[in-house]
Amino acid sequence: MTQAAKSITLYSNFFRHREASVVLDYGAGKLRNALYLAGRGFAVYAADLPEQVSRFRSCPAINLLAGVLEVGDLPASRLNVDLVLSTYVFNIITEVAERQRYLDNIVANLRPGGYLLIELRCRRAHGECGNGCPDYFKSQECAKTYSHEELDRILIPCGFRRLSHYYRHQALAAIYQLAGYSRYQHELIFRP
């Protein structure tokens, strides 16, 4: 089993303290993150494209998961999870409409006040990303990378606010929180 993404290992205690225990790993790949968190007591749903789901259905460890879904199930699944994981997925979706579907499915399955942990390749206007990164602003590959400001421009209109982020090597990881609703005024609120 390959190691879980760095952001997952760094932030899993943060999510435990926030009682974010039900998780959707969206674009779960070879299940490295899903199984890491399932092994630490989180209830994890894994979702991916149909061809990838049929691959991980044959993995015996799948019994440790709360469930497995194909992306086509997500618009109606309403999982109401506490946390969505998205590691190295958003940056490989090249079609605008597909990226929008991906975001819509996150919002549809996350509870109000829930968290999105997103890790992907980074793009920084200044700073360490330029060192040793052969794609830095030069190739098509580079166009599939993001800075935290670019993520903000995409995610804030979907109802998220950024709580935290860091850059490490050529990766950017960020935690966002979806707005919740005040019981009394039906207004958007963010809990600390």
Ligand SMILES: C[S@@+](CC[C@H](N)C(=O)[O-])C[C@H]1O[C@@H](n2cnc3c(N)ncnc32)[C@H](O)[C@@H]1O
């Ligand atoms: C680079 S892998 C990352 C897998 C995993 N998140 C990880 O960090 O190990 C990208 C994954 O995204 C999935 N994927 C690609 N397009 C997707 C989409 N539109 N919706 C959901 N998953 C997608 C792929 O099938 C693949 O499993």
